[in-house]
């Protein structure tokens with residue numbers, strides 16, 4: 410598959426994802442939240458599209474030694490939940506970048522609603538061709554997103570380029586294991602728009618090659634297995650909303666793909682990693 414075709418598939422995947430701006434607004438209203446006085450503190454229970462919620466943001470912030478003087482890049486920022494959380498809780502400035510226009514529109518809208526648009530800004534772009542100048546950021550983070558990026562070397566080199574020397578990259582991602590089969594890779598690529606999954610040692614090699622020194626690599630496979638079982642149940646709880654928005658066939662194919670994905674964690678065919686690296 411060509412790179413452009415893959416990127417189009419990623420956009421389609423996120424344009425029809427169960428978590429979206431309309432779904433978040435609907436859930437907030439259903440929960441009786443006054444949207445005119447929405448705060449990040451309230452929104453954080455709705456807008457984090459990664460595993461372990463805001464605790465995962467704190468884990469990355471702690472590893473990266475985040476301070477209020479840092480300018481942070483959130484790569485593949487989605488609807489901007491982690492960016493808003495870090496800005497509010499650590500006092501830093503955050504810039505988010507994401508490929509999918511509907512994600513960026515949602516991120517901007519939610520950020521205006523929480524009154525954070527002066528500290529948190531967003532750009533729609535492919536992270537393999539970053540629109541930012543060299544040496545712009547002190548810290549870069551990313552969560553459960555590089556799994557969609559076919560050329561890990563390219564996204565890591567781009568990240569190295571836009572980080573200052575000594576800048577910190579802290580991220581989590583879905584990774585392959587020695588037990589990941591070819592059939593499983595193909596199915597994950599076809600149904601969840603993954604691309605080029607690598608193992609933890611391969612990630613460390615690619616980081617070193619892209620100009621980073623790896624400081625810490627934590628295998629999160631076991632922790633994520635339990636989280637993912639709950640997450641599958643959460644997506645199933647959104648069935649009515651997903652069917653209303655995208656139809657029953659879409660819900661059923663999503664459910665089958667996600668159940669397969671979670672099943673891979675149960676048999677050790679996938680794992681997760683939290684990596685900290687510094688730019689040389």
Ligand SMILES: C[S@@+](CC[C@H](N)C(=O)[O-])C[C@H]1O[C@@H](n2cnc3c(N)ncnc32)[C@H](O)[C@@H]1O
Pocket residue numbers: 419420423456457458459484485486487488489490491506507508509512534535536537551552553554557558
């Ligand atoms: C699972 S979501 C994670 C969102 C966010 N990190 C969070 O934790 O809430 C993955 C995101 O990666 C984005 N993405 C995938 N490929 C990308 C690329 N090549 N460049 C930029 N963003 C990309 C998708 O559009 C999607 O919003």
